[in-house]
Amino acid sequence: MTQPIFLVGARGCGKTTVGTALAQALGRNFVDTDNYLLTSTQMSVADIVALEGWEGFRARESQALQTVTAQDTVVATGGGMVLAEVNRQFMREQGIVIYLRAPAQILADRLEAFPEEGQRPTLTGKPVTDEIVEVLAAREALYRETAHHVIDASHSPEAVVDAVLAALRMARAS
Ligand code: ADP
Ligand code: MG
Numbered sequence: 001m002t003q004p005i006f007l008v009g010a011r012g013c014g015k016t017t018v019g020t021a022l023a024q025a026l027g028r029n030f031v032d033t034d035n036y037l038l039t040s041t042q043m044s045v046a047d048i049v050a051l052e053g054w055e056g057f058r059a060r061e062s063q064a065l066q067t068v069t070a071q072d073t074v075v076a077t078g079g080g081m082v083l084a085e086v087n088r089q090f091m092r093e094q095g096i097v098i099y100l101r102a103p104a105q106i107l108a109d110r111l112e113a114f115p116e117e118g119q120r121p122t123l124t125g126k127p128v129t130d131e132i133v134e135v136l137a138a139r140e141a142l143y144r145e146t147a148h149h150v151i152d153a154s155h156s157p158e159a160v161v162d163a164v165l166a167a168l169r170m171a172r173a174s
């Protein structure tokens with residue numbers, strides 16, 4: 001199995017954390033579209049949005065996805081990657097898509113514990129938990145429709161990695 005593995009899900013679901021460990025377990029390279037954007041533009045997400053709007057950010061995000069995608073990689077994606085049909089189709093066609101699913105309260109707790117890692121301009125200007133509930137409600141169907149596998153990401157990173165590995169094994173065996 002060499003086709004890329006894409007991790008999708010809301011901010012805080014563990015795409016970067018689980019992706020890094022998963023890549024290590026599989027002997028793959030790990031790439032992260034958010035990190036790629038930051039290092040290639042030398043700008044934060046907030047900077048890009050202030051300069052080019054969300055539309056400009058989304059265009060750069062699509063570009064980043066296509067640039068980092070390669071055989072033998074685990075690709076962590078930005079939480080909004082599934083918003084564009086072109087991205088959803090690209091990921092489904094090019095590889096295996098895994099949705100790391102966690103309830104809003106868990107996402108909120110994680111982002112509250114480590115706010116610096118989740119720093120993003122607010123999408124709605126509302127309190128964090130309210131915003132997460134709204135964003136999840138709007139995106140849940142897109143995460144599900146894009147994913148080949150939905151994994152419960154509310155457990156420890158090690159347990160989530162094991163669940164992903166089990167899903168990949170089952171898919172290969174079937
Ligand atoms: P994402 O890349 O999906 O936005 P991160 O991997 O950056 O999420 O995780 C966000 C925060 O939540 C980090 O502080 C990370 O340490 C923590 N975290 C991630 N996955 C888990 C997990 N399964 N259990 C507990 N904390 C987690
Ligand atoms: Mg991340």
